Amino acid sequence: MNKYKVTLESEERQELQAITRKGSHQSLKVVNALVLLNCDQGPFNPDRRKGEDVADILRISLRRIDRVKKRFVEDGLDVALGSRQGRRSYQRKADGAFEARLIALSCSEPPAGYSQWSLRLLADRSVELAYIDSVSYETVRRILKKTKSNLGGISGG
Numbered sequence: 001m002n003k004y005k006v007t008l009e010s011e012e013r014q015e016l017q018a019i020t021r022k023g024s025h026q027s028l029k030v031v032n033a034l035v036l037l038n039c040d041q042g043p044f045n046p047d048r049r050k051g052e053d054v055a056d057i058l059r060i061s062l063r064r065i066d067r068v069k070k071r072f073v074e075d076g077l078d079v080a081l082g083s084r085q086g087r088r089s090y091q092r093k094a095d096g097a098f099e100a101r102l103i104a105l106s107c108s109e110p111p112a113g114y115s116q117w118s119l120r121l122l123a124d125r126s127v128e129l130a131y132i133d134s135v136s137y138e139t140v141r142r143i144l145k146k147t148k149s150n151l152g153g154i155s156g157g
Contacts, residue, residue, distance in 0.1 A: 004069040007042040012077055019081070028082045034058055035068045036080060093132060099143050101131045106144060119144075 008016070016033040019025055037045070038054045055062050072080035094102075105125060110117045119137035126132055126140070 004066070004073040005041055006036055006039045006069050006072055008036065008040045008044065009042070010044050013037065013040065013042075013044050015077070026082065031058060031060065032068050032081050035060075035065050036072055036077075039065065039069055093135065094139055094143060098126070098132050098135075099146075101129075102126055102140065102143055103147055105129075105131075 016037050019033040020030055020037065035054060035058065038047075038049045038057070039051065041048060049057075051062050051065050054060075054065055068080055102122065106117055106122055111121065111125070114121065119140045122144075123135050123137045123140045126135055
């Protein structure tokens with residue numbers, strides 16, 4: 001496991017102390033601020049504590065302390081305090097054009113040997129027809145559910 005060293009600047013310490021002392025903040029933000037203040041190894045912290053001591057005082061796990069320290073070192077103070085800005089966003093595979101093609105496919109006749117479309121059949125056929133590179137049947141289910149239309153008894157299996 002990597003050891004992350006938290007070294008706070010004077011301004012960062014003041015900001016964290018303000019969060020813990022006054023105002024109304026989310027509890028997650030306050031606890032993360034306390035973790036960073038107590039784990040600070042910089043010159044502005046005369047009271048250095050071990051991770052185990054901080055965990056006992058705040059009644060949280062050592063793993064959580066490590067995660068907060070890691071986010072601070074890698075992504076900065078805002079992310080470590082619980083800001084959603086640091087979260088990675090994923091590009092959606094299924095755009096509107098794919099959804100339209102999938103709905104049209106689900107309304108068509110099922111393949112020979114099947115009485116109705118299944119989610120897996122729709123996913124496989126969408127890839128075969130090069131509508132999309134790859135798609136899970138769960139994505140197909142969500143798209144069809146979003147249309148709120150009765151598509152003639154599509155089965156899940």
